[in-house]
Amino acid sequence: MDDFLAFYNTLEVDKGLIVMLMLMLMSFFVAIFHTFILIGLYEINLKPKWLFFVLNPLSVGLCSLYDNKLAALVAIGLFLSVFVLGIVGMIYAMIRSSYQSSKEESERRERAGLAKIPLWKKILYSVSGLLFFGFVLTLGVPYFILIVFIILPFLTSIFKPSNKKRFYRIQRTLPTSNIRSVAMGLAEISGTVKMIEPMISRIGKKECIGFLYTIETVSTDKDGKDSYSLESSETICKPFYVQDKSGQIKVITEGIEFIDFEIDERYQSSNKRYTQYLLKENMEVLLIGKASVKENNKPVFEKEEIKNVFGIATVESVDNHNTLRPILQSAGYFIYFWVILIALIFLTPVKLRNNQLEIGKINLDLPFQNSKPVKSLDDFYDNIYDSYESKPEEEIYSQPASGAEPVPATESTQSKQTE
Known part of the structure; x- marks a missing residue:
């Protein structure tokens, strides 16, 4: 007190x-x-x-x-x-x-x-996270802010799992199978959507196979800029066929997720924004899920529970993602590298003490410690000249050249020295 x-x-x-x-x-x-x-x-x-x-x-x-x-x-x-x-x-x-x-x-x-x-694993993960935060906090508030607010969000954005990331990660490594010869289990297929039974969309009462309907809360700041937070999301889709040149397969749509579909309808009312994405007949799509056999020994395509993936995207959006991903990823790494580097420069203490430059725990001797102030290029060269002149002459010439060997004196040289 x-x-x-x-x-x-x-x-x-x-x-x-x-x-x-x-x-x-x-x-x-x-x-x-x-x-x-x-x-x-x-x-x-x-x-x-x-x-x-x-x-x-x-x-x-x-x-x-x-x-x-x-x-x-x-x-x-x-x-x-x-x-x-x-x-x-x-x-x-x-x-x-x-x-x-x-x-x-x-x-x-x-x-x-x-x-x-097991419960003990959950407890272990929680305690490990708390210990990590405690350790980072002991480094000091600046480093805590750097690690927690810059480095961790960057790593989380890369490694945090999501259905969309999982879909594209599997898509990059999994070959597209022909529908007629698709193997049972995790698979990727591509083809044209064929309707079995139509349904009516939420906005516009349009006939479709399925839709994704989202409601977002709109917040407006003092500058009039709107921000959106997801309030609810609903995906409803009827079973359909996917057809390629080799054949067709029925898709059981329970648990399916629409990925990177184009917006069909959107409007805003009473601080809410309503958006609709449609799956329609004859769309060219790519699906990742599980090929299995159901009733009457006919193959079907459904959700893969072990990998927890069942996504559908248009072929165009997949091609765009595969084209832009390396560019955006490289740009993101470049920006974060420089942000972290600049943050470390600002956080590292720099002191000038006793003709030494202290950068953190690294001490560097300053050159030209007894030099005069540099106001021109001539002053700079004078300081270099003075730094060599300040050394004793004996110290400069007493050191033998590297690789030199003593040469024995000749008889003529000895006689001259005797005289």
Whole structure:
């Protein structure tokens, strides 16, 4: 408590309306981070959305009426709370995401008839994650921000599994099979969609084979820019045939996922955005799933439970993805490399002490330690010349040349020396 009072008393804040307005403006910008952190990381539905944009400046303004030091202290507290909420929110979001992923994995393994993951493994994974965060936090707040907010999201974007990533990863390695000769098990087929039974879409009442229907919540910031968060997603699809030159196969559509389909219809109303994607007859598509045999010993195509993949994409979107992926991946690696490098440069302490340059724990001797200031090119060359002139002459000429051997004196040389 004494340390806090000492810190409070050492605060020097000018009195006046301008200082108060600056503190209130700073707290207003802090409110942006508070709002995004609580909505994004904690998934709290703030009502109203502008709560912190009023609460933060109001707190600073009321405190400034009593004492500007108190207002500055509140502003500092609001600023530091962003880091606390962000760090705790990241941990909370990762725990929530891990729990949801674990639940989905358990359900998938149960559908596939596989054994559940033991409880001790789940506990081990959770404890390992907490220990990792604790270790990173001991490195200091700057390195914690670098690792947690830059490096980890980058690695997560690469290695975090998703149905779309799984679909394209398998597609890159799995050959496309002819429908007539497709092997049982995980397979990739391509062909033209043929309708068995039509259905009506949600938007526009269009006849189709299936549709993906999404509802997103629209949020508008102070600059009028809209952001969208997925509220619900629904995929409904009737069984259909896929036909190529060799034959056709029936697709059992339970659990199918539409990947990179073009938007058919979209509209926005009452802070909601509604989007529809359609699967229609005669579309050229590529599917990844499992070929198996069902009723009447006829082959069908359905979801592959072990790999947890059953996706359909248009041939055009697959070709575009395979063309652009190497370019985007290289650009992403390049950008993240330089971001991390620049962050490390800013985080590494650099000191100049006793004619030594200290970069972290590396000490480098500075050249021209006793030189005069360099104001021109002539000064630079003079410093080089002076650095050699400053060495004792005996030290320069007393060192033998590398590879030189002593030569014995001749008789004439000895006689001259005697004279």
